[in-house]
Amino acid sequence: MERRRIAILGSTGSVGTQALDVIARFPDRFEVVGLCAGRGEDLIAQARAFSTRFVAVKDEGRVAAIRAQLPGVEVRGGPGAAEWLASLPEVDYVLSAISGGDGMRPTAAAVECGKVVGLANKESVVLAGEWMAARSRATGATILPIDSEHSAIFQCLTGERRENVRRLLLTASGGPFWSKPKQALEEATPEAALRHPNWSMGKKITIDSATLMNKALEVMEARWLFDLPPSQISVVVHPQSVVHSMVEFHDGAVMAQLGVSDMRGPIAYALGWPDRLPLDIPRLDLPARAQLTFAEPDGDRFPALGLAYRALERGGTAPAALSGADEACVAAFLDRRLSLPGISRIVGQVLEAHAPVAVDSVDAAWAASEWGRRKAEEFIVEAGA
Ligand SMILES: NC(=O)c1ccc[n+]([C@@H]2O[C@H](COP(=O)([O-])OP(=O)(O)OC[C@H]3O[C@@H](n4cnc5c(N)ncnc54)[C@H](OP(=O)(O)O)[C@@H]3O)[C@@H](O)[C@H]2O)c1
Numbered sequence: 001m002e003r004r005r006i007a008i009l010g011s012t013g014s015v016g017t018q019a020l021d022v023i024a025r026f027p028d029r030f031e032v033v034g035l036c037a038g039r040g041e042d043l044i045a046q047a048r049a050f051s052t053r054f055v056a057v058k059d060e061g062r063v064a065a066i067r068a069q070l071p072g073v074e075v076r077g078g079p080g081a082a083e084w085l086a087s088l089p090e091v092d093y094v095l096s097a098i099s100g101g102d103g104m105r106p107t108a109a110a111v112e113c114g115k116v117v118g119l120a121n122k123e124s125v126v127l128a129g130e131w132m133a134a135r136s137r138a139t140g141a142t143i144l145p146i147d148s149e150h151s152a153i154f155q156c157l158t159g160e161r162r163e164n165v166r167r168l169l170l171t172a173s174g175g176p177f178w179s180k181p182k183q184a185l186e187e188a189t190p191e192a193a194l195r196h197p198n199w200s201m202g203k204k205i206t207i208d209s210a211t212l213m214n215k216a217l218e219v220m221e222a223r224w225l226f227d228l229p230p231s232q233i234s235v236v237v238h239p240q241s242v243v244h245s246m247v248e249f250h251d252g253a254v255m256a257q258l259g260v261s262d263m264r265g266p267i268a269y270a271l272g273w274p275d276r277l278p279l280d281i282p283r284l285d286l287p288a289r290a291q292l293t294f295a296e297p298d299g300d301r302f303p304a305l306g307l308a309y310r311a312l313e314r315g316g317t318a319p320a321a322l323s324g325a326d327e328a329c330v331a332a333f334l335d336r337r338l339s340l341p342g343i344s345r346i347v348g349q350v351l352e353a354h355a356p357v358a359v360d361s362v363d364a365a366w367a368a369s370e371w372g373r374r375k376a377e378e379f380i381v382e383a384g385a
Contacts, residue, residue: 004116004271007034007054007085009106010097012042014202015120015146015263019095020046022268026277034085036098036106044069054088056081058102082106087113095271096121097146099204100327101320101369104128108362114139118270120146122221127320128365129224143225144270149218150225151266152244152257157226160249168228169246169254170218171238172297173198175210177340178239182301188340190333198241198261207330211343212297216308217326220319223312230312235305237295242284260284304344307351316356317368324372325350332380342383350375 006023010016016037023030034054037043040062047055047070055066055075063077076084082102086094086109094110095118096103103121110117111132119125125132125143136143145151149170157165176195177185193210194203201209208214215235222233236246244266246256259265260282268277299306311318325347332338338346350372359365 001029003029003031004093005031005033005091006093006095006271007036007088007091008032008095008097009036009056009082009086009103010099010121011035011046012037012040013097013099014200015097015267016095017042018264019097019118019267019271020050022264022271022277022279023050025280026272029277030271033090034088036082036085038098040066047073053090054085056085058082083109086110086115092116093118093271095146095267096124099202101127101323101366104365104369105362108132108135111135111141111143112139114141116142116144118144118146118267119225120267122147122217123323125224126217126220126323127369128359128362129220129319131359131362131365133224133227144273145221145225146263146266146270147218147221148259148261148263148266149245150221151269153222153226153247155257155269156245156247156255160247160255162227164249164251165228165232166248166250167232167234168222168226169248170215170222170233170235171241171243171245171294172212172215172235173209173241174237174239174295174297175212177210177301178237182341185301185341186339190336193333193340197239199263201263203334204327204330207333207340207343208326211304211340212302213304213307213326213330213343213347215297216304216311217323219305219308220312220322230309235297237297238293240289240292242286242289242292258284258286302344303348307344307348310348311351314351314354314356316358317364318351318354318356320359320365320368321354321356321372321375322347322351324369325376326372327369328373328376329380332377337384338380342380346376346379346383349379 107124
C-alpha cells in the first residue's frame with residue numbers, strides 16, 4: 001500500500017497535534033511531508049520527529065531561526081506560505097486545521113490542485129462554501145469533514161441516496177452555560193467560557209461553543225458540505241456529546257453515529273477514509289453513560305443559531321461577514337471588551353448592515369469577512385462608548 005503523503009496546516013494546534021498523534025501510530029500508512037503553523041513554537045520539534053521535508057510559517061520573522069534548526073528542510077514564511085505547502089506536488093492529502101478565516105486560502109489552494117482535503121477549518125466552507133463545492137467538482141478534489149458532527153453525518157450518509165434524506169440533525173453540547181440563566185451569560189468571564197464540559201479545543205472554537213456560534217458555523221458548513229437547503233438542517237441539544245450527529249430519512253429511520261468525545265476518532269476517519277484505522281482510544285461505554293438527553297435549542301438565551309439561518313437566507317457573502325464579525329467579537333470578549341451575549345448581538349448587527357454579493361472568488365469571500373471584522377470593531381467601540 002502506498003503511503004498517503006500529508007501536509008498538516010495548523011500542526012501545532014489542538015486538531016493538528018491530535019492528527020500527528022494518530023499519524024504517529026500508523027507509520028506504514030502515512031508520511032508527513034509538510035507542516036504549517038502561525039508562529040510555530042513546536043514546529044521544529046514536530047518537523048524533526050516526523051522528518052518532514054517542507055515547513056511553512058505565517059510569522060516571517062521566524063523563518064531564519066527555523067531554517068538554521070532544520071538543515072535540508074525547505075522553509076517558507078509570510079503570506080502565501082500555507083498555500084505554497086498545500087499546493088506542492090509532493091503532497092496528496094492536506095489536513096486543513098488552521099483556526100479562523102485564515103484557513104480559507106490554503107484550503108482553496110488544495111482544492112484547486114485537486115487534492116484530498118481533511119477539513120477541520122469550518123471557516124473555509126462558511127466563507128466560500130458554494131465556491132469550494134463548485135471548484136471541488138471541477139478539479140476532482142475530495143473534501144472529507146473532520147468536525148465531529150459533519151464526520152458523523154458523512155458516516156451516516158455512506159451508501160445512502162441524498163434524495164432519501166429528510167433532514168440532518170446536528171447535535172450541540174450546549175457548552176458550559178446551557179443550563180445557566182440569562183444573567184449568568186451576561187456575567188460570564190473568559191475563564192468560565194473556556195471551560196468546555198466535554199471537548200478540549202482551541203480558544204476560538206471553545207468560545208464559539210459557549211455562545212452556540214460554533215453550531216451556527218456548523219449549520220452553514222453542513223449547507224455546502226452536504227448540499228442541502230437550510231430547511232433540511234436542524235440542531236438538537238445533547239449535553240453528553242455521545243451522539244455526534246444524525247440523519248433522518250423519508251421513511252422515518254434515523255441514523256446516528258456515536259462515540260467518545262475524542263477528536264482523534266473523526267480525524268482518524270478522515271485520514272484513513274475509505275478505510276477505518278484500528279485506533280486505540282477509549283471506547284464508548286454506554287451503560288456507564290446511563291442517560292442520553294436531547295432538547296430543543298433555546299433561541300432566546302442563544303440567539304447565535306438563528307443568525308446562521310438568517311445569513312443563509314441573505315445568501316452570498318453574508319456568512320463570510322458573519323464569520324469575520326464573530327472573530328472580532330470573540331477576540332474582544334477574550335480581551336474583556338465585550339460580554340458573552342454581546343458577541344451574538346454585535347454579529348447580528350453586522351449581518352443586518354451587510355449588503356451581500358455573490359461569492360464568485362475567494363477574494364470576494366475574504367473581503368466580506370474582513371468587512372465583517374471591521375464593522376464589528378466599530379459596533380464594539382460604539383457599544384462601549
Ligand atoms: N479543536 C477541535 O477539537 C476542533 C473540532 C472541530 C473543528 N475544529 C476546527 O479546526 C480548526 C482549528 O481549530 P483548533 O482548535 O485546532 O485551533 P488552535 O488550537 O487554535 O490551533 C490553530 C492552529 O493554526 C495555526 N495558525 C493560526 N493562524 C495561522 C495562519 N494564519 N497561518 C498558519 N497557521 C496558522 C496555529 O499556529 P500557532 O499555534 O503557531 O499560532 C495552530 O497551529 C478551526 O477551524 C476549528 O473550528 C476544531
